[in-house]
Amino acid sequence: MSDRYLDFANSGVGGWLTGALGLPRPAPLRRRAEAGAGPVGPLLLGPDGGGRMAAVLSHLAGAAGQKTHAAWSPDVRYGGLVFDASGCSDAASAQALYRFFHQAIRSVAGHGRIVVIGTPPELMADAEGEAIQRGLEGFVRALAKEARRSIAVHMLYVAPGAEEAAESTLSFLLSPRSAYVSGQPVRVTAPVAVGDAGAGHKDRRVLVTGASRGIGEAITRLFVAEGAQVVALDVAGAAEGLSALKAELGVETLALDITAPDAAGTLLADALTRGGYDVVIHNAGITRDRTIARMEPREWDSVMAVNLTAPLTITQTLVEGGGLRPNGRIVAVSSLSGIAGNMGQSNYALSKAAWIGAVRRLAPQLVEQGLTINAVAPGFIETQMTAAIPFAIREAGRRMNSMGQGGHPADVAETIAWLADPASGGVNGQVVRVCGQSLLGA
The missing domain is CATH 3.40.50.720 (NAD(P)-binding Rossmann-like Domain)
Structure with missing residues (x-):
């Protein structure tokens, strides 16, 4: 989505005008x-x-x-x-x-x-x-x-x-x-097994949930570009997006509702068939925004199930069942909303903040099996979801950080690729914010 102010502030006339008026002039990020x-x-x-x-x-x-x-x-x-x-x-x-x-x-x-x-x-x-x-x-x-x-x-x-x-x-x-x-x-800190620095993700087996669009699509594209064998998972309703990724990138696709009772078992069987996953990325997530006084029980329950309960169950099943290979990586997508809170998102904020506790508790346990678990917490990222936010709120989200602009899905994908790198075994149990140093939260 285009950031018109960013484009204007860095044009000839716009640069002069913003300078004359003392307005911010954020520099477009170089990725x-x-x-x-x-x-x-x-x-x-x-x-x-x-x-x-x-x-x-x-x-x-x-x-x-x-x-x-x-x-x-x-x-x-x-x-x-x-x-x-x-x-x-x-x-x-x-x-x-x-x-x-x-x-x-x-x-x-x-x-x-x-x-x-x-x-x-x-x-x-x-x-x-x-x-x-x-x-x-x-x-x-x-x-x-x-x-x-x-x-x-x-x-x-x-x-x-x-x-x-x-x-x-x-x-x-x-x-x-x-x-x-x-x-x-x-x-x-002292690492679990560490791969060769610079080896990257070539030939590694990577599972990405919520892979059909937005941040999940960017993650899928980046890992494919680095030579990984990606399994792109999403719900059956996202079949068109999955099919497009398969046709363009050659990824394996899996249409699966991760909240289904047999979802964890299905993924374990898929992992074992492939000799185990090297990387599991819990990106699938939903919002059902409403103030808590107006929130329906189904809106609370569905967000908790998709964003937290199902990925935790899948993680436990894969770990206990040998579905992750040695020096494996688990990365969850949390959110700045889970750190700072957000009006109308009490369900979402709880589910995303919960990952902070989950990675810190699971990290020392997984070390014993040569695995690491971390999370990323995106701030304002330019996606279809943020494009639907009312203009004033969207502009505030873009500007309220040290970079003065929103991030791209690729920024989240790059951070996940670093955490998932076989040479990143010394980074464990952490939550890394991808937010341009947002002015909100800790």
């Missing part, structure tokens, strides 16, 4: 399709050339054909800044953050990336160290709101010993693939 997969320019590493992540950063930059700099120069436009704050343990040591970014922030190119690396706060030796490491999240969120020009800022906590396991995450955060992800923490 992988337009910008490729690597950073948009050289990386400035500080302090100490990237600290304990120096070797990983050097490898990433070399693979992308990018230069790394250990000293700031006013004559260079940097595609990314990476600051290792993992050793910051008191207020005095945190002054290095100020000195580095005070000097370098204006040198970041448009659409660039900034990553601050820390140590998980609970692993610090004392209260002041934990306080400073937790404080880095506030610093990053503030920096993300100051950066503008579609520059994304990330907080990456890396546990000691998990540096190599962070490579796939750094690659994602420093690339155009993370265009609509900004201002939030990501943790990398």
Whole structure:
């Protein structure tokens, strides 16, 4: 769907007028399709050339054909800044953050990336160290709101010993693939089995529910483009969309209501026939919006069944039945509504917030089987559903984030592809917001 204000603000006349009136002028995001997969320019590493992540950063930059700099120069436009704050343990040591970014922030190119690396706060030796490491999240969120020009800022906590396991995450955060992800923490801990960084999803078996349109279609297309063998699942009423995907992409299709009593068993049988799934993506979801005083029992029950109960049952059945292969990935689609709440969506908000609790409880259990589970929480994404929102509400949803625009289904798909990567075994039990750093919620 076209964003007329974004287009106007970046036209010749529109750019002049918005500047004269002091109106926001968001920069259109550059995604992988337009910008490729690597950073948009050289990386400035500080302090100490990237600290304990120096070797990983050097490898990433070399693979992308990018230069790394250990000293700031006013004559260079940097595609990314990476600051290792993992050793910051008191207020005095945190002054290095100020000195580095005070000097370098204006040198970041448009659409660039900034990553601050820390140590998980609970692993610090004392209260002041934990306080400073937790404080880095506030610093990053503030920096993300100051950066503008579609520059994304990330907080990456890396546990000691998990540096190599962070490579796939750094690659994602420093690339155009993370265009609509900004201002939030990501943790990398001791990994389950980790595949080769850069191997991607070639020949992996991937199940995508709700695959016929919108975000599900974008997920399907991305995984197919990366060489995966995709099973695209949706209800029988979406048969036309499934048939179109099969004809165009060659995916396997499965018409199935996931709330049916035998749905989990059907999927387990399908998985075993294929030798197990490598990735399961719980994208299917519905809304039945109404204030709770007016909501009918069927509207409550159907949202809970599709968005939560059925995917949890399918997950349990696949795990217990051996339907997931070693180093498998489960990714659920939550929502910003589940984090911030939304009027008229008490049923939807509960079902989506519930995934935050589900992934955190299931993550340590699945590690024992060499599996990970995470969730993404999209904000305002340009889909058929958001196109039907009244104009004023739609415009507010688009503008109330640091990027000043809505995201695309591809932004959610890219984030899921990173979480599902065989090299992302150190990311587990997390909920990653794909919202352009929305001003709503935590």
